[in-house]
Amino acid sequence: MSDFLMTRTLDEHAAETALRHDVLTGLTRSPKVLPPKWFYDARGSELFEEITRLPEYYPTRAEREILLERALEIAAVSGARTLVELGSGSSEKTRHLIEAMPALDTYVPVDVSESALKGAAQTLLAAHPGLRVHALVADFTKPLRLPESPGPRLVVFLGGTIGNLLPPERAVFLADVRAMLSPGDALLMGTDLVKDEAVLVAAYDDAQGVTAEFNKNVLAVIDRELGADFHTADFAHVAVWNREHEWIEMRLRARSDLLVKIRALDLQVPFAAGEEILTEVSAKFRQAGVRRELAAAGLELTHWWTDAAGRFALSLSVADGIGTDGREGRADGTGLTVPAPDTAA
Structure with a gap:
């Protein structure tokens, strides 16, 4: 792959160190919590791909519908010559954008998985031999230094992953993205929208039990990597809608009193029957709220x-006061579309 470069910004032991830290701090606090990124070993990634094909799980299909319908418009509005994707994974959805961007020079996928980056690059370069790929092995939730590449750049953050961050984390993340953008650059972000509670809960608690297995996979990861003795059968998968915060919470609930040993941490973790581990928050959004959070980050x-x-949204935003053509002035002075105010309650 002569047009492929890879830059590693993570120490080779970074994942192990982070896992140790997250398990130690998350399972010794009350209530207990584990970050959702630890779902995604090879088995977890397979399970998530299976989830995206379930009838109950609409977000992937809804986002793909928008990309297929609007890719040419997004390409035209952004005028991007560099596409930066945060949390790129297999880069499958981004291919719709790449195919719509004849002027695209460089693709910069950012992911913690070196193998995923290499596999995606191989596929993309076979289909687009003139494309340059400069992959970053990095944690996109931390400030990034992007490689030199031609502008304008379009930074994309798809899949509704922004919803897995709590509001203070989202504020830091969006401010970091703002710091990446030069005049003429833009952010394309996917957000799942608030809708009927039954639809939301079903998407995270499917009839076939695939999401339950995916949720419990975090315990299998800890068993393998840290020598723990979790048994997935000892925990029930729980998905609930938090009306106050407008987010789904995925939890693992102990079926009985338990004492789990984690050898690598020399740690014993007691669980009372019914005690839960919060494993994921997935916030749902309204247009007005997205606008406010973006504005707070500039x-x-x-x-x-x-x-x-109307289940899912893609939003395009630019550095406040700078349009995608790089000129100063409000967006409505640059010929861009200014959405109507959100009137949802």
Whole structure:
């Protein structure tokens, strides 16, 4: 792959160190918590791909619908010559954008998985031999130094992953993204939208039990990597809608009193029957809220696209006061689309 470069910004032991820290701090606090990134070993990634094909799980299909319908418009509005994808994984959805961008020079996928980056690059370069790929092995939740590449750049953050961050974490993340952007650059972000509670809960608690297995996979990861003796059968998968915060919470609930040993940490973790580990928060959004959070980070929402059913949204935003053509002035002075105010309650 002559047009492929890879830059590693993570220490080779960074994942192990982070896992130790997250398990130690998360399982010795009350209530107990584990970050959702530890779902995704090879088995977890397979399970998530299976989830995206379930009838109950609409976000992947809804986002793909928008990308297929709007890719040419996104390409035209952004004018991007460099596409930066945060949490790129297999880069599958991004291919719709790449195919719509004839002027695209460079693709910069950012992911913690070196193998995922190499596999995606191989596939993309076979389909687009003129494309340059400069992959970053990095944690996208930390400030990034992007490689030199031609502008304008379009930074994309898809899949509704922004919802896995708590509000203070989202504020830091969006401020870091704002710091990446030069005049003319833009952010394309996917957000799952608030909808009927039954639809939301079903998406995270499917009838086939795939999401339950995915949730419990975090325990299998800890068993393997840290020598723990979790047994997945000892925990029940729970998905609930938090009306106050408008997010789904995935939890693991102990079926009985337990004492779990984690040898690598020399740690014993007691569980009372019914005690839960919070493993994921998945926030759902309204347009007005997205606009406010972007504005607080110095970003101005200029385009808002949804699927036909209004389940999911892609938003395009630019550095406040700078349009995608690099000129100073409000978005409505640059010919960009300014969405109507959100009137949802």
